[in-house]
Amino acid sequence: MAVAVPILPSQQLAALNDAYRKAVAKKRLRLTLGMAVFFAALVAASIGAEVNLRTLFTYFGHFVSYFDRILTLEDGTRVWTNVGEWLWGWRKWSLLLGETILISYVGTLFGALLAFALNFLAAENTSPAPWLRFVIKRLLEFCRTVPGIVFALIFVIAFGLGPMAGVLAIALHSIGALAKQYAEMVENIDMKPVEGVRSTGASWLSCMRFAVLPQVAAGFASYTLLRFEINVREASVMGFVGAGGIGTELVMAVRKFYYSDVSAILLMIVLTVFAIDIGTGWVRERLLGKDRRA
Incomplete structure (x- = not known):
C-alpha cells in the first residue's frame, strides 16, 4: 500500500533548511573555539612545564640506552642468558616484596575502616549536619591531596626508617581516596529504604545499617580491593624515602649502578602487581556480579 509523503511548501522548507544550517554552523563554531582554547592551553602548559621537543629527541637515546644497560649483566651478556645470575637475590627481594604487600594490606585496612566511618558523614544525603x-x-x-610519598617522608622523620612510616602514609592517603568514593556511592543510593526505616523511628545509625549499607556493601568492597592494588604500587615507591619494602632495595640498586639488579627487582614488582591485579579483579567481578543478581 503506497503511503503519501507530504511535501512542505518551498518557502517553509527553505526556512527549515536555513535554520538547520545556522544550527550546524553554530555547533561547528563552538567546536572550533573549544579546540582553539584546548590547543592554546596545551601550548601554555607546555611552555610553563618547559617541555622541549628538541631536548626530548636529542636525549631520547639516553633513555633507551638505560634500558639496554639494565638488561645486561656485568660480563656483557643479556640477562635472560643467565637467569640464575640475574635473579641472584630473589630470596631477599621476595621477603622485601612480602613486606611491601603487608604494608599495603595493613595501610589499606586501616584506611578503609576510617573511610567507612567518615563517608556517611561526608555524603550529602546521610550527613547529620551541613557544618x-x-x-x-x-x-x-x-x-x-598530599602525595603519599610526602606523608611517608614526614612519618620517616617522625618515627624513623621502617615499615611503620609506610603503613601510616598508605592509611592516611587511603582515608581520603576511599571516603570520597564511598560517599559518592552513598549519594547515589535509592533513598526510599532510608525513608522507610526512618519512618519507624529508627536512629541515624540504624538507618545507615539497615537501609544504606546493604545497597553499597559490594561496591565498598570492590573499591577497597582496587585501592589495595594501587597501594601496592605506592608502597613500592615509598621505600625510596626509607619507608620499608622493596623500594629501599630498588633505590639502592639505582644509586650504586647495579643495572641488572634494577631490572630484576622491577620484574618482580611487575609480576607481583600483575598477580594482585588479576586476583583482585576476579574478586571484584564476583562481588559486583552477586550485587547485580540480587
Missing part, C-alpha cells in the same frame, strides 16, 4: 559535612570533606581533601 559536619563541610569539616569532614575538607579533612578528606587534605588526606588525598
Whole structure:
C-alpha cells in the first residue's frame, strides 16, 4: 500500500533548511573555539612545564640506552642468558616484596575502616549536619591531596626508617581516596529504604545499617580491593624515602649502578602487581556480579 509523503511548501522548507544550517554552523563554531582554547592551553602548559621537543629527541637515546644497560649483566651478556645470575637475590627481594604487600594490606585496612566511618558523614544525603559535612570533606581533601610519598617522608622523620612510616602514609592517603568514593556511592543510593526505616523511628545509625549499607556493601568492597592494588604500587615507591619494602632495595640498586639488579627487582614488582591485579579483579567481578543478581 503506497503511503503519501507530504511535501512542505518551498518557502517553509527553505526556512527549515536555513535554520538547520545556522544550527550546524553554530555547533561547528563552538567546536572550533573549544579546540582553539584546548590547543592554546596545551601550548601554555607546555611552555610553563618547559617541555622541549628538541631536548626530548636529542636525549631520547639516553633513555633507551638505560634500558639496554639494565638488561645486561656485568660480563656483557643479556640477562635472560643467565637467569640464575640475574635473579641472584630473589630470596631477599621476595621477603622485601612480602613486606611491601603487608604494608599495603595493613595501610589499606586501616584506611578503609576510617573511610567507612567518615563517608556517611561526608555524603550529602546521610550527613547529620551541613557544618559536619563541610569539616569532614575538607579533612578528606587534605588526606588525598598530599602525595603519599610526602606523608611517608614526614612519618620517616617522625618515627624513623621502617615499615611503620609506610603503613601510616598508605592509611592516611587511603582515608581520603576511599571516603570520597564511598560517599559518592552513598549519594547515589535509592533513598526510599532510608525513608522507610526512618519512618519507624529508627536512629541515624540504624538507618545507615539497615537501609544504606546493604545497597553499597559490594561496591565498598570492590573499591577497597582496587585501592589495595594501587597501594601496592605506592608502597613500592615509598621505600625510596626509607619507608620499608622493596623500594629501599630498588633505590639502592639505582644509586650504586647495579643495572641488572634494577631490572630484576622491577620484574618482580611487575609480576607481583600483575598477580594482585588479576586476583583482585576476579574478586571484584564476583562481588559486583552477586550485587547485580540480587
